[in-house]
């Protein structure tokens with residue numbers, strides 16, 4: 001049904017006329033079935049667009065991508081690595097000192113989260129997600145690196161012989177000369193510079209939904225390779241093809257070709 005001049009476009013699902021209130025909420029009318037259908041259409045369109053993107057990216061990798069590679073989309077942290085600003089280091093040191101003091105004050109109040117029993121490192125194929133995205137979630141560690149009183153007891157339990165001052169000095173000496181702009185002070189170009197046993201448990205445990213989706217696919221086919229595409233909106237920012245024992249980046253010139261194809 002066509003809209004009268006000046007009136008909102010009809011519902012894109014059922015075609016009935018809509019009032020202006022429904023029109024500002026999206027292309028469907030207020031009917032629940034139309035809303036659900038519209039959301040499903042959106043999801044299928046996004047899935048199809050991602051599959052097309054993967055096909056294009058796979059072509060630029062050529063024979064490195066096997067036909068049965070699993071695919072994953074991850075976000076992309078588009079930030080530079082810069083000399084870690086002195087002001088940022090000072091602020092972080094002050095936050096860490098206070099967090100250690102507060103942890104000591106709360107000692108005995110809460111049971112620290114037990115150390116994980118299984119610390120088997122994740123496979124390279126799964127870690128390709130975090131490598132391609134450049135640690136998008138670690139930007140949230142800006143200012144504190146998640147070394148907060150709610151996470152510190154687990155870290156301190158690993159080194160019962162060390163007084164808090166020694167722990168503090170150990171963290172401070174590991175602040176890198178260069179780190180990701182406006183992100184965690186320990187986030188370097190190659191990822192986190194802290195050894196795993198010095199990271200908070202949330203840093204060691206956290207997996208975003210994109211990584212969890214890849215994990216589920218790899219649990220079904222553990223030997224499969226993975227094509228991981230890091231995207232900012234519709235733009236491909238980086239891509240990695242990983243197998244259990246190898247990892248390749250999409251070369252910049254191939255990536256430029258991929259971009260040219262997508263325009």
Ligand code: SF4
Pocket residue numbers: 074075129130131133134135136137138206207208209210211
């Ligand atoms: S968990 Fe997700 S957001 Fe965080 S680094 Fe890995 S892929 Fe990126």
Ligand code: SF4
Pocket residue numbers: 135137138139140141145146184185186187188191192193194199200203204
């Ligand atoms: S300490 Fe390491 S893992 Fe934790 S937020 Fe900072 S860079 Fe990420």
Ligand SMILES: [Zn+2]
Pocket residue numbers: 011012013014015016028029030031034
């Ligand atoms: Zn409708």
